[in-house]
Amino acid sequence: MYVLHSLVKSPEEWKAYATSTDVTSIPFRDARNVKENSRITSLRGVYFDASDALLPSLSRLIVFTDVLAFTAPETSISPYKNGTIQIVTRVLTANAPVKIVIPKDALGAMSIYAAILDQPVTVVASDSSLMLDLGPDSEYVGLSMSFHDGKLDYEYEKKYRESRSDELKASLNTQLRIALVQFWKNTSIAISLCSHVAKIATDQEYFNLLNTQAVALGQQLAGQALAGPDMSYAPVLVLNRYKESTQQALNSATAFELQFERFQDKGETAKNQKMAWDAMLAQAKNESNARVYLRNLALDKYNDARKTAQGCKNQFSDDEIALELRRIRFEAGIDKWKHEQKLKAVFQIIKAATTFAISIATLCMGNPGGGAGAAASVEKAVEAVAEAETIADQVGKILKSDTMKNLSKCVQALYKMYPLIQSIVDAVGKFELDPSVDIPSMDIISGTAKGDANAAAIVAVASWDKWILESDEQMEFAVDQGIDGAKDYRLQLRKHAINGKQLTQAQAESVKAGYEYVQAQMEVIVSQQQIDGLQKLRDEYVDQEVIYHLAESMFYDRAMALRTSVVLSLRNMTWAYRYWALAESTVVLDSRKALVEYQQDLSTLIFEMEHADSRYASDFQPFNYPIKSENLPVNFGTSMKDGILGSGRTGSFTLAPGGELASDFYEGWHYRLKGLDPTLRGILPKPSAVRDRIAIVELQITTSGIYADVHEDKIFRFASLPQVRRCSYELRPDGSRGDTRVNPAFDTKDHAEPTPFTQWKIKVLNPDDLMLDGLQGIDLQFSGHVRFDERRRKPKMLG
Numbered sequence: 001m002y003v004l005h006s007l008v009k010s011p012e013e014w015k016a017y018a019t020s021t022d023v024t025s026i027p028f029r030d031a032r033n034v035k036e037n038s039r040i041t042s043l044r045g046v047y048f049d050a051s052d053a054l055l056p057s058l059s060r061l062i063v064f065t066d067v068l069a070f071t072a073p074e075t076s077i078s079p080y081k082n083g084t085i086q087i088v089t090r091v092l093t094a095n096a097p098v099k100i101v102i103p104k105d106a107l108g109a110m111s112i113y114a115a116i117l118d119q120p121v122t123v124v125a126s127d128s129s130l131m132l133d134l135g136p137d138s139e140y141v142g143l144s145m146s147f148h149d150g151k152l153d154y155e156y157e158k159k160y161r162e163s164r165s166d167e168l169k170a171s172l173n174t175q176l177r178i179a180l181v182q183f184w185k186n187t188s189i190a191i192s193l194c195s196h197v198a199k200i201a202t203d204q205e206y207f208n209l210l211n212t213q214a215v216a217l218g219q220q221l222a223g224q225a226l227a228g229p230d231m232s233y234a235p236v237l238v239l240n241r242y243k244e245s246t247q248q249a250l251n252s253a254t255a256f257e258l259q260f261e262r263f264q265d266k267g268e269t270a271k272n273q274k275m276a277w278d279a280m281l282a283q284a285k286n287e288s289n290a291r292v293y294l295r296n297l298a299l300d301k302y303n304d305a306r307k308t309a310q311g312c313k314n315q316f317s318d319d320e321i322a323l324e325l326r327r328i329r330f331e332a333g334i335d336k337w338k339h340e341q342k343l344k345a346v347f348q349i350i351k352a353a354t355t356f357a358i359s360i361a362t363l364c365m366g367n368p369g370g371g372a373g374a375a376a377s378v379e380k381a382v383e384a385v386a387e388a389e390t391i392a393d394q395v396g397k398i399l400k401s402d403t404m405k406n407l408s409k410c411v412q413a414l415y416k417m418y419p420l421i422q423s424i425v426d427a428v429g430k431f432e433l434d435p436s437v438d439i440p441s442m443d444i445i446s447g448t449a450k451g452d453a454n455a456a457a458i459v460a461v462a463s464w465d466k467w468i469l470e471s472d473e474q475m476e477f478a479v480d481q482g483i484d485g486a487k488d489y490r491l492q493l494r495k496h497a498i499n500g501k502q503l504t505q506a507q508a509e510s511v512k513a514g515y516e517y518v519q520a521q522m523e524v525i526v527s528q529q530q531i532d533g534l535q536k537l538r539d540e541y542v543d544q545e546v547i548y549h550l551a552e553s554m555f556y557d558r559a560m561a562l563r564t565s566v567v568l569s570l571r572n573m574t575w576a577y578r579y580w581a582l583a584e585s586t587v588v589l590d591s592r593k594a595l596v597e598y599q600q601d602l603s604t605l606i607f608e609m610e611h612a613d614s615r616y617a618s619d620f621q622p623f624n625y626p627i628k629s630e631n632l633p634v635n636f637g638t639s640m641k642d643g644i645l646g647s648g649r650t651g652s653f654t655l656a657p658g659g660e661l662a663s664d665f666y667e668g669w670h671y672r673l674k675g676l677d678p679t680l681r682g683i684l685p686k687p688s689a690v691r692d693r694i695a696i697v698e699l700q701i702t703t704s705g706i707y708a709d710v711h712e713d714k715i716f717r718f719a720s721l722p723q724v725r726r727c728s729y730e731l732r733p734d735g736s737r738g739d740t741r742v743n744p745a746f747d748t749k750d751h752a753e754p755t756p757f758t759q760w761k762i763k764v765l766n767p768d769d770l771m772l773d774g775l776q777g778i779d780l781q782f783s784g785h786v787r788f789d790e791r792r793r794k795p796k797m798l799g
Helices: 011-018 166-182 187-201 205-227 240-264 270-286 288-340 344-364 368-389 401-431 463-480 486-540 545-581 595-610 633-645
Strands: 031-035 040-049 060-070 074-076 083-094 098-101 108-113 121-124 129-131 142-148 151-157 231-233 621-628 650-654 668-681 695-703 706-711 714-719 724-731 737-742 759-764 777-788
Touching: 011 040, 011 060, 011 083, 031 166, 040 166, 060 166, 083 166, 083 187, 129 151, 166 187, 166 205, 166 545, 187 205, 205 401, 205 486, 231 486, 231 545, 240 270, 240 545, 240 595, 270 288, 270 486, 270 545, 288 344, 288 401, 288 486, 288 545, 288 759, 344 368, 344 401, 344 463, 344 486, 368 401, 401 463, 401 486, 463 486, 486 545, 486 633, 486 650, 486 706, 486 714, 545 595, 545 714, 633 650, 633 759, 633 777, 668 695, 668 706, 668 724, 668 759
Parallel strands: 040 060, 060 083, 074 098, 083 108, 098 121, 231 714
Antiparallel strands: 031 040, 108 142, 121 129, 142 151, 621 777, 650 759, 668 777, 695 724, 695 759, 706 714, 724 737
8 A cells, every 4th residue: 555654864764774675685786986096986875974985185086875974963074185075965864963074274176966954964164154055945956165275165056967977877776776666665765766866867868768767656656645545546357357467477577586596696606697697688588578568558558547637627627617607706796795794804715715716727727828827826815815814703714724725736746747748658659669769858756846855745636625625614604694606606616626636636647657657668668778788798798797797787677677567466456456345455565575475465365355255244235226417416417417418418427425425325335336327308309310210319428537435434546447338228209218229337247347436427429319408307327236334324415
């Protein structure tokens, strides 16, 4: 299950991280190059103590590290005359504020680049000092300074300087390898690592593929953080379809790792190591088809997610127009009410809420032309509510500025992330055939204005829930006050917010799926590059240590790629189990487990699935719910009717578990549908369409692809493929329904059944054959099965 951890913040914790098996198992992670005659030293590693790394009397010292720790209150530097020190690190850590002391007689220069400072760091010369303005909240990535006669001259930098350093590239590769392991364990560290690598590699041709890999890995995690811990993918196939692919992936990983262990065994002869090299290289070549297959699956998943987001966007656009029409009347009513009341705070909050809702919609729609203005309007609305909160002794203040602020952060993060993904997907797809294709370079991981290095800055889609609740209660106050237009606006705002959340969820899932594809495609590209490189190294290898370590790092990547395939396959199974059982699997996903543990995980998942129903005393019970559109919550019936009569001939409604939005699905949990059969009540056939005293009504039923379900008090949310079903029935001349010709059933042989809790669309496919003007409503016939629970009761209906 997705967990958002806090970053560690002390030298002791960072040292434990750096000395963990997850890190020490990575080859080629450190290096020390010393040129004594020229006084030049280069250090590369994961963790250095500053007292050990900042060596004295050197003409040039370069330190590339993930973490640089200051374990003493003061650390002195004393380069050789006119010497230079360059520090590139992700983290500067200490237990208390620290000083870097420069002796008065020192003459030289120093540059420091760091993404995170656990404590304030001050550079002190005899006549001046400087506290470093670096870290997640700073606009700077580093600074360069010179020192002479006890004085400091410095200049901050907003961008990393261009570099073609192989040592820096090796350091970034190590950080990406750590991120790939932490992807499954610690989201915050993984996002921080990816953000750091992406930032350095942005707009640097030599590091271009590293930038793409870092962004792909990091934005998957950022998308998950935005979607929230209760959201997962729901594989469309039943669990049994994933068993075989998981076992195949495990067999491949096991065979490769046996040879990798032989290759790393220092006790093996050079001949046996070369045999292992040849065996691994042959298997890596043979696995190319599997990598392409996984890439293609990822692309299909992204395309489906993109369609889901576009469908939600289209519906939200219609909602935005309807909300704006009702806002005009409502604001006129507010202005009239203002002159009759003295509730300044409530007036200010309600006015701000109407502005906020429209501006948030502009950001959700990703309108680049109106984005800046919408963001400014959102900020002003938040400030207005915050000001109103300070006005004492007034009733009716319900909507909180923090609620609006959090929703704004979530939506603005996606506003930055979502529009970029398609161009990157397109470029990465072309790069395989044409390496000259320019892949867009970017340094945004979390989409937040500040704190890309800290996943805690990401606000989840759940922020919509508080907005839905508080804005609705605030508008209920307006209705109770008798403000003209308040009731209609309240209903439309609720609908707008519900579908806004659907859109945001769909966009977050699209970001995740897009970068899953980018990562899979980069694996195809990089693996081929490494295979070519390994073949070249093999041809040159005569027991050279440097070549051995280079090959070892590439074989490590190939082994991790196979392990990742196993974990991804197991993840599909845990997701399928979650959707079926509405429970979390006990299997813990981890790319660094012993291979035998993956076999145990597979057995555990099979056992959990086979015994999922043992928690209950009986099977599911079938249901048939006839629901008239007029009885749908939040006045969805009216908008459905208007949609079918409109130019698009499409009506929509949204159901959600819990509260009035559940409609008739309120008496249990684990609702699964066998079918939804709609009837358009009140329509007549056109005479030209009647054959043998009947005409045909042809409908298309579509779900958004964003689903939910409930078990006891816990709501589970899922993203999957949109369901599309054709429905047709006979229509008699008097308007009565005849036989069903195409049954809109959800077949469950190989595919999982959908829940009712999603956004539904019903489209008339042959409007020219029908007289729709007489449409009175839509009769919805739901059928399926459920587990009933007497503790659940029908809630109060809204609208």
